Amino acid sequence: MSELDALRERVVALERENDELRTPKRRRIRGRSVIGAVLLVLAVVLAPVAAMGTWARLQLVETESFVATFAPLASDPDVQDFVAEQVSAAIDEQVDVSAVVGEVFDGIRSLGLPPRADTALTLLEGPAADGAISLIDGVVHDVVRSEQFADIWTQSLRFTHDRATAILQNAPGTAVQLSDDGAVTIELGVVIERVKQAMSERGIGLADVIPEIDRSIPIAQADSLALVRTVYQVADIGGFWLPWLVVALVVAGVLLMRDRPRAVLWSSAAIALVFLLLSAGLGIGRGVFLRAVSPEIMSAAAATALFEQLTSLLAGTIAAIALIGVLAAMWAWLAGSSRAAAGFRGLVDSGFSAVRGAAERRGLTTGAFGRGIDRFRGPIFIAAVVVVTVLLIASRPVSFGSVIGAGVGLLVVAVLVELLRRPSEPKEMDVDPSADAATSTAQDPVSAPDAVS
Known part of the structure; x- marks a missing residue:
């Protein structure tokens, strides 16, 4: 095969690749994405059940939690x-x-x-x-x-x-x-x-x-x-294991999805919405409870104090998990491919680059340690998220303050990683003049025959 024929085949191949890039591919729904979506839906449905189960377990199973809930009523x-x-x-x-x-x-x-x-x-x-x-x-x-x-x-x-x-x-x-x-x-x-x-x-x-x-x-x-015994047994078992099951479903569902940031965005927003609705339902339950017990059993004021004290822990957990959903949705949006998110990430990255550059000009550099952080910054942040999640679940009940503290902790980790990491400089590749000329010729199919002849 002559050099001219080889070049022409190369031009045809490049044109075919360009056509494929210009032609939008029809997205195929993969089986694993369907399974991931089902797992995320299950997680959203089970999340409020897990929160209620944890609250019930604390009240029914743990004596000290029960006493801590009702003891303030004496005052x-x-x-x-x-x-x-x-x-x-x-x-x-x-x-x-x-x-x-x-x-x-x-x-x-x-x-x-x-x-x-x-x-x-x-x-x-x-x-x-x-x-x-x-x-x-x-x-x-x-x-x-x-x-x-x-x-x-x-x-x-x-x-x-x-x-x-x-x-x-x-x-x-x-x-x-x-x-x-x-x-x-x-x-x-x-x-x-x-x-x-x-x-x-x-x-x-x-x-x-x-x-x-x-x-x-x-x-x-x-x-x-x-x-009562049945409820007790269900609360004892489900209140402990359900939160871990919900976390496992979310992790598995996100890993199976093709567009993971979008999966995190929608599932987190759905969880936040569900818990906001649960908070509204708690307000409706308060009115039902007051009508049921007052004034026949106790005064409306005493019934209000009893209900608010009984549900204070649950209300705080609902608000905390709704906040987790909002924060996770915000993070997923920032990690997405939208133009606004990409622009924000570019702005933040340029700011940290300027800070690192100013520090290096003054002799402050992290060297090989910074290059290692840059290489593993993704796993480092994932590990931080996993640790924070485990701590939140292990130290149940989840409170609004603990969620704020966890969010601030993750933000501090992200800032430290960006400040300490040292991106590796792009290596300049040796350019073969003949290969460069061939590539230039191949990219210009109109003048290719003339150049060869």
């Missing part, structure tokens, strides 16, 4: 008023204060007092009974607002939760049984005993006539013990 004024009203009502049901005061006055009358003194006693009997009732009510409120009541409240919460979990776990040798209807209660008997003790310390003799009262305040109710 809430609305809850204190509710408990004080319940204690006073329990005492009124067991002790007829007016009758006790009347017996005292009858004993005084039996001493044979003058008529005017007897009339005065009759006038004083009603106010004395009212004063005794007010005195008891004041002592009750003082006790409920004291630090001793907060300790009693905490001890009752811990005892109640330990008793419930012992039954739900089928612990052998459990002495105290949970009620068959699944009721979880706060016992008022301990509080009433403390009220009697306080009355005795103040010299109020009515404390001796208050009997032992067995009364409780229900704080949770399930349809049946079997249902």
